[in-house]
Amino acid sequence: xxxxxPPVTVxxxxxxxxxxxxxxxxxxxxxxxxxxxxxxxRVTARLVRILADTATSGAHILPAGIGVELSPRSxxxxxxxxxxxxxxxxxxxxxxPSLVIEVADASTRRYNxxxxxxxxxxxxxxxxxxxxxxTATIEAYDLVADAYLATRTVSGKETFTATQPFPVAxxxxxxxxxxxxx
Numbered sequence: 001x002x003x004x005x006p007p008v009t010v011x012x013x014x015x016x017x018x019x020x021x022x023x024x025x026x027x028x029x030x031x032x033x034x035x036x037x038x039x040x041x042r043v044t045a046r047l048v049r050i051l052a053d054t055a056t057s058g059a060h061i062l063p064a065g066i067g068v069e070l071s072p073r074s075x076x077x078x079x080x081x082x083x084x085x086x087x088x089x090x091x092x093x094x095x096x097p098s099l100v101i102e103v104a105d106a107s108t109r110r111y112n113x114x115x116x117x118x119x120x121x122x123x124x125x126x127x128x129x130x131x132x133x134x135t136a137t138i139e140a141y142d143l144v145a146d147a148y149l150a151t152r153t154v155s156g157k158e159t160f161t162a163t164q165p166f167p168v169a170x171x172x173x174x175x176x177x178x179x180x181x182x
Contacts, residue, residue: 028073043175056166070123079103098165099127136172
């Protein structure tokens with residue numbers, strides 16, 4: 001696989017035929033993320049279902065594989081995107097989402113928590129959740145005065161509640177080990 005020489009732009013990815021959702025750009029640096037683990041994929045699918053079931057009118061839940069174009073040289077692919085309007089074009093979303101959610105695993109935990117969170121902050125994404133399936137934890141960060149403030153952290157069977165972008169309640173343990181009725 002050959003990728004363009006840095007700095008890489010979103011246009012370079014498009015013209016080079018790099019349409020793989022694992023490609024991300026961080027200020028012109030091309031990053032190839034690993035395929036999701038089965039646990040990460042399962043948690044993401046359950047989360048999308050919970051959010052879709054509770055979303056209010058006008059909220060769009062965009063699953064993994066949808067890129068968020070933050071700038072001509074930054075393109076990230078969150079595990080889940082919640083947007084107030086359908087500003088997507090194919091597999092790209094160019095408007096600022098209301099919420100991005102990253103589901104961490106051993107190979108993406110540090111990357112999600114540092115580099116990606118910083119780019120979301122710079123773009124002005126109001127809320128970001130980090131979900132760690134290994135510890136059954138949800139951490140919520142809200143943008144306050146141009147900085148992300150950790151506002152809630154819950155784990156296990158504790159209930160995580162959010163009011164923005166719409167009211168939702170989630171138990172992290174249910175994302176990992178759902179009831180037998182599933």
